[in-house]
Amino acid sequence: MLRDLQASASSDGDVIVPKVINAAPSLEKAEMYGIDDQRPASSRMMALAGRIFIETIPQWLAAGGMLALIFGGCCSNVFALEAIVKVEPDSGTLLTFVQFLFVAVTGYISQFDQDRPPLFLRPNRVPIRRWMFNILLFFTINVLNNHAFSYNISVPIHIILRSGGSITTLAAGFLWGKRFSRIQVIAVTLLTIGVIIAAWSDQQSKKDVQTSQETPPFSTGLGILFLAQVLSAIMGLYTEETYKEYGPHWKENLFYSHLLALPLFLPFLPAMRRQFLKLAASAPLGMPSYESFSNLPVDVREGLNRIYIPSQLAYLVMNVLTQYACIRGVNLLASAASALTVTIVLNVRKLVSLLLSIWLFGNRLSPGTLLGAVIVFFAGGMYGLEGNKNPSRSRHRVSASNSKVG
Template sequence: MSKRPLAICGVLGGCQANVFLLKLIIVRSPNTLYAMTFVQYVVVSLLSIFLVSNFFDSSRGGGWLRIRLRPMRILTSHKLILASSSWLMSVSSNLVFGLYISVPLHATFRSSSLLLNMLAGYFFLEKRYTRSQVLCATAISGGLIALAMEKSRKVQNLNAENGMKTSEGNLWWFLGLTVLACTTAFSTGLGIFQEYMYAAARRREEETKKRGESVQSSLSPPPMWAEALFFSHIISIPLFFLQSGRLFREFASISSDSYMHFALNALTQYVCITGVYILNDKTSAFTLILTLTLRKLCTFSLSVAYFGHYRHFTMMEWVAMVTALAAGALYPLLPKAHPPSNLCVKPTEKGSKER
């Protein structure tokens, strides 16, 4: 129970600090986000290995340098899917900042995950929603459309002033917006897969215990969130070398005054992602969505206030962004709709008991 408040604090504090440092890196060392993501993965892997290993295993007869992994419960195939999917999502999400995508637009657009969850639940999981929930989802969608249209207009004006071809500037911006939309949809699917992965591991563990086939070990298994966190990052590190030339070029182009920002960004990423994995494993979807949405609100507020985005905002952008973020924050607090099947079953059950 004590891990949940710490995880929420980690998401609100760690993720917010991470976005703040990300903005500083974008300003001082642009076009280095691929290298930054690589550093994040290496640091998270090194720090999370302590969660899944035993460095003081006396049964091996060695010193503290001996490393022994604790018993694992998640299927290897699930770890591979999680690692490759998380890597693709992380790299794509960071690279869109080089395609005319600002931090406020990024934070606001990712709020559409609520709408995607609603659509997936309605069509595939037979969930139903109240009018207030539908209105919130509509407000988020409308705010994002208005924000995207206003941003497109400003990009066209900027390209005209700088002598750049309008079609060229719009092409890169639409590419960034497309990648951002795909990343948002992908993150929704990844969250559903993680829930399935944890449930499958627990179900398999219970079946093993019932058959009396539990493996005897002097070490207890690590928390499932820790196992998923470690392997989703350590397995993904070799994938960065698919573009090794780009990775080395970006490391060479990092300015000296950004070294500290890179280090702090990686550390805060560890705090942030650890909180997200704990919440995904230990709490309901309600708590996770609410926490992430509040974090997006903090990201928006800090980016607008500290980096001066408000100086360039039009009234349309203010209304669209505030509407979308406010609806995203309100959505988890709304009452849920009751499934119609429950309303029909209860009277029947009650009547059968009376007879």
Template sequence: MHYDFILFGFFNLSNSFIYRFIYLFFFFFFSYLLIIFISFLVSISNNLSLNFNISIPVLIIFRSGSLIAQLIMGRYLRNNFYSQRQIVSVLLLTVGIIIFTLADIKEHRKISIVRTSIFLLPSSLIASPGIALLTFGLFASAYLGICQENLYHKYGKHHEELMLFVHLLSLPAFIFFYEDIMNGISRLNYSLPLHMFEFPVPRLWISLVALCISQWICVKNVYKLTSVTSPLNVTIVVTMRKFISLTLSILIFKNAFNMIHLVGALLVFIGSILYTDDISPFLFKIKEKFKKIVPL
């Protein structure tokens, strides 16, 4: 009874499923493939640079230049106009973080001159591949923000879908780094054990799990932020997070806080105030939306 309805419904479902599959396939291929590829290259280039004697402070200094890279890419690829206040605030933030990091390098130079020698001689042959990788990653990351913005404008702001595709579909590419991954796992397995419920668990595995959880929270909110504001605003927030991380490392590990640290921190503070005042209309809109959701 009513087999004709069932038969027609089945064929309609099959046709719609096929059409939907073809549409999603081409949508993914043309829209997501570039973003996934660039995300993978940015991650790999930054990690590989550490194999060329690039220290973590130098990595932070280069990545703090992402603000200037974002200004350049936004101006020449999207014809974005930036006010003088935005440009000045970006320069203050960048210079402030560089000065702050240099002060941290100076404090640690007494402990390990080898780690910072790469900063003192950036033109050496050993450093050049690492510097090239960092420079490539810097501008590729800025271009990635523009690609994400174009995707949101064209297909809607689905940040959770983008986060899923970028991370899930990048996994097969890591097969080329199988040996490095296995070496890393071996180091984790042979780290000092920590007894949990009478079972010895390598300490580094616990640290890795905690790091993954914190990174998941951070990355999830960054993707959400990309769907509500411009790439430059997102880069400002991420850069401020790095500065806060540097400050916390000084406080937690009780490192010396000297006058150079103070100068860098003041520049970052002034730059952030200038930029926040410049985007105050955007912050006002966010505040109004929050009031509608949570009445005060």
């Protein structure tokens, strides 16, 4: 056929270049799926598995990165937090301020617009006046949650009680006009029972300690955490309505909720200064021994041995950095996975944080507290699963505040 075409083309004076057909890609695909492949079945299966593995590496790396940020960041954050509050339980306000400052500075990058001087901020998608109520709630919730450590609230019980946030969410949602399924009501009832058992058992186990050491009343700490949970439920509903009206601009919410809350810390400056000086006067961070630098020059070794890093300030920096990693991981997961997946991962993360706190710091929980923790995590998972089956009744949204410790 090509010869005929060339002959006819030569008679007309035109030159036709025959089309080159490359069958290599089709043959490779046929070989990949074992079509018309003369190799043994075991070789074909190994080749197929290898090709699938190579093609799915990016997805595996992305999933691994998100899980590393969530579990590595959030669980390390719990470690740094407990390392601080074990020594200085009154440093919650300073901790909150440093976290807000760091998130505001890093959030400025996502809102930067070089064509809009003098502040160089991109136009708001949500009016600032809409964020103001949200900012006040967000600031109050975080200050209360961290201030609760001043009232003999341990990190494990802090995690357990904050995991019962669905109780206040359901109550506030019902008053807001939402309706929930029977399974969700049962789950919240179990949550309530679990929180009561855990809190009562932990309080009973600390009665003697409170009497002997004159520590602040445990019941006050419980009241502070309960108030924070109520405000958190109100903030969640308000944020949900904002997202419905203006769209889910969570980066803008994250930036302004931290930046515009910074002036609210002004009344706490004297207390934060005292807290910072206490952390700066802490014992030095353990450095490698002198023998570890035996191969270095004497001047360098002496200089390294003079380095003094207060351990509590190092834990403060670690807490802030891991908090940021935790926030990024949760929001990345929320943007790439279903709400069901996010619910399960966050519940597992809280359980891992609780176990790490018990293991690393030797926290001893009474049998009643452990029973309450099991009930809380089980009921929390039930509530989340049912909420994802019935999105019309109860919408589940993940925001940066969900990734906060506990």
